[in-house]
Amino acid sequence: MSLSQKSKRRAINKKARRREERGAEEVGGRRSSQSGGGITKGDFRDDEFCFEDKFTVKGKQYVLKEETILKALGEAHRTGRKPVIKIGFRRIEVAVLIWEDFMEMKDG
Numbered sequence: 519m520s521l522s523q524k525s526k527r528r529a530i531n532k533k534a535r536r537r538e539e540r541g542a543e544e545v546g547g548r549r550s551s552q553s554g555g556g557i558t559k560g561d562f563r564d565d566e567f568c569f570e571d572k573f574t575v576k577g578k579q580y581v582l583k584e585e586t587i588l589k590a591l592g593e594a595h596r597t598g599r600k601p602v603i604k605i606g607f608r609r610i611e612v613a614v615l616i617w618e619d620f621m622e623m624k625d626g
Contacts (some may be wrong), residue, residue: 530575537571539561541604545569559593560601568594570603577608591616 535549538561540547547564570590574580587603587613594601603614608611615623 519607526599533573533575534561534571536607537541537573541569541571559597560590560599563597566599567602568597568599570601572603572604573606578604580607582614 538549542562542564545562545564547562547567549562550560561571562569568590570586570593572580572582572586582603582605585616587601590601590603600619601616604616605611613618
């Protein structure tokens with residue numbers, strides 16, 4: 519990996535950490551230690567939800583794969599929480615929920 523690639527990777531990691539910290543603060547939760555690795559699951563969490571935070575550097579598109587959803591689902595359920603995938607674009611933030619969880623929240 520070249521020096522410029524390393525500096526780009528560091529900048530992306532720094533942005534990811536800031537997003538996770540801000541997301542945790544917004545939901546009244548906490549950032550997971552060793553997010554992206556280790557035994558703590560999810561990027562941040564509160565009492566009810568386990569959040570995976572994704573973003574695109576260029577801001578135009580993000581491809582959400584079934585594998586990502588199933589990973590978030592498994593990690594959330596192992597901690598007794600519901601999964602939420604937060605995706606950041608340049609001008610908007612969106613949240614992806616499991617349909618059954620959404621319906622439960624809507625009816626609850």
